[in-house]
Amino acid sequence: MLYTNPEYRIMGDRALLVELGDHIGMDLHRKVSALFLALNDAPLEGVVEIIPAYGSLLIIFDPLRTRPSLVQEQVRAILKTLDPSRIPEARTLEIPVVYGGEYGPDLDWVAGYHGITPEEVVRLHTSVVYHVYMIGFMPGFPYMGELPKALVTPRKETPRTAVPQGSVALAQAQTGIYPSRSPGGWQIIGRTPRRLFDASRWPPALLQMGDQVRFIAVTEEEMEGWEE
Amino acid sequence: MGGMKALEILSPGPLTTVQDMGRLGFGRFGVPRSGAADPLSLRAANLLVGNREGDAGLEMTVIGARIKALRNVAIAVTGADLQPAINGLLMKMWRSHVLRKGDILSFKGRRSGCRAYLAIGGGICVPHVMGSRSTNLTAGFGGLGGRPLRGGDVLCCDSPGRHLTSTGKSLDSPPPICCSTNQRLRVIPGPQDHHFSIRTRDLFFSSLFRVTPQSDRAGIRLAGPPIKALEGVDESILSEGVVPGAIQVPGDAQPIILLGETATGGYRKIATVISADLPLAAQLTPGNSVHFSAVSLDEALEAARQTEEMLRRLRSLETDL
Known part of the structure; x- marks a missing residue:
């Protein structure tokens, strides 16, 4: 739910967690985005970093330059006049994906779990526009939602020690893309040739909080030609 | 990038990376801070060789690297005691020294701590990526090519000659390095301490935890009595920012x-x-044991001020050569 009054919790001596709600949803996302934009437009004294997420913002500060109680007061004042409708219009990006086979080792398992064909999983996954709620876990990893109900799938019981770069994956009602090789517990159904993260580019992450994403099924041959 | 060739890595040890005070302000792209796990030791090492605190140095893990000087440079080694030696002779830590062209810096074996820091007069010159020279190993950027150092790597630094005069500075009472048994770490409860029963919280604060070999720069993994969340709460929470x-x-x-x-x-x-106890946490090694004690925000701030005061004294130190 979207909290009527935000919860403020300290995380150690140099961070304040501002919790605006506790679910995955657009109303909460808009409020998080609006507060994030407001705090970027008018930075608070002593604040060194703000990490927005599904339902919260973590405000990291220099403990010798400000205090959590002061930051909390300042945030409370900003929230009073915050207009969550004033966030920029979302961009829509298309992400090509080769589904199944060596690129999507869990596609058949996901299909079996839901009692549908792999083709139906692909059709469902490409049937909706996803919203990028946050970037986290590793540089450039987009947390997107929500999956069609028929695709809501638990995480793998035993996480993989290495998931290849570009892997497109599912976990509960979320879908995401691994920007670089890493351990991971999500179900992998395909792979994209797009580079999700490139430190030499600005912005470094291909997808950003607030973007909209549509997946397009492509063949292995088409993927070859997709290099940026 | 620029700079002059100063050091050659002969062998890197298990994990040696270029780090500075880290990368702030890019969390919205999922980019973590990285940087020295024990920031106090790197800041102190930099000050000892006349650098800015935020200059880049090397973080070496458990064994340490073998390094050859390609020109005369000022160096200081801080953090874990891995027994640094110049041409085989033990050198004093927390003090600046001259490494002459051809000299070999090596480490004779760990006595305490996990991560040693090497600062070089002039700082290590690698490009800034998103405002920092720290290595991000997950995404492979920053530092030297986004990777751990390997044999044959050459490190450059900026006007090393200017820093030779600052050698001889030393810190007579270096900050304590963590104890191997029963190290105390001060914590502030939360932000989700209310997801645990009072009994479980008591267990957390009264138990000794062992540092496991799975620990790395991502986190120190502990083993101890189970710290179970309250019945009925999900295994995970909604992802949120962390420090x-x-x-x-x-x-x-x-x-x-x-x-x-x-x-x-x-x-x-x-x-x-x-914050003040993070350097101690970063120096824990597998097999060490640790316990937690809750302190107030005011106590934490007082401890942070003491750290800054120590660094302030270090900044004002005169060379005693």
Whole structure:
């Protein structure tokens, strides 16, 4: 739910967690985005970093330059006049994906779990526009939602020690893309040739909080030609 | 990038990376802070050789590197005691020395701590990526080519000659390096301590935890009595931003002290190590044991001020050559 009054919790001596709600949803996302934009437009004294997420913002500060109680007061004042409708219009990006086979080792398992064909999983996954709620876990990893109900799938019981770069994956009602090789517990159904993260580019992450994403099924041959 | 060739890595040891004070302000892209796990030791090493505190140095793990000087440079080694030696002769830590062209810096074996820091007069010159020279190993950027150092790597630094005059500076009472048994870490409870019963919180604060070999720059993984969340709460929470020092408790009920390699996390945090004790946490090695004690925000701030005061005294030190 979207909290009527935000919860403020300290995380150690140099961070304040501002919790605006506790679910995955657009109303909460808009409020998080609006507060994030407001705090970027008018930075608070002593604040060194703000990490927005599904339902919260973590405000990291220099403990010798400000205090959590002061930051909390300042945030409370900003929230009073915050207009969550004033966030920029979302961009829509298309992400090509080769589904199944060596690129999507869990596609058949996901299909079996839901009692549908792999083709139906692909059709469902490409049937909706996803919203990028946050970037986290590793540089450039987009947390997107929500999956069609028929695709809501638990995480793998035993996480993989290495998931290849570009892997497109599912976990509960979320879908995401691994920007670089890493351990991971999500179900992998395909792979994209797009580079999700490139430190030499600005912005470094291909997808950003607030973007909209549509997946397009492509063949292995088409993927070859997709290099940026 | 620029700079003059100053050091050649002959052998890197298990994990040696270029780090500075880390990368702030890019958490919205999922980019974590990285940087020295024990920032105090790197700041002090930099000050000892006349650098700015935020200059880049080397973080070496457990064994340390073997390094040859390609020109005369000022150096200082701080942090874990891995027994640094110049041409085989033990050198004093927390003091600046001259490494002459052809000299070999090596480490004779770990006595305490986990991570040693090497500062070089002029700082290590690698390009700034998103405002920092720190290595991000997950995404492979920053530092030297986004990777750990290897044999044959050459490190450059900026006007090393200017720093030779600052050698001889030393810190007579270096900050304590962590104890191997029963190290105390001060924490502030939360932000999700209310997801644990009072009995479990008591257990967390009264138990000794062992540091496991799975620990790395991402986090210090502990083993101890199960710190189970309240009945009926999900195994994970909605992902949210995290800071180094946050102690997350995943489904297996074994706490992990996060260091600087992750920007967000989806596990509940029972407590967070105070800034002043992060250097101690970063020096824990597998087999060490640790316990937690809760302090107030005011106590944490007082401890942070003492750290800054120590560094201020170091900045004003005169060379005693």
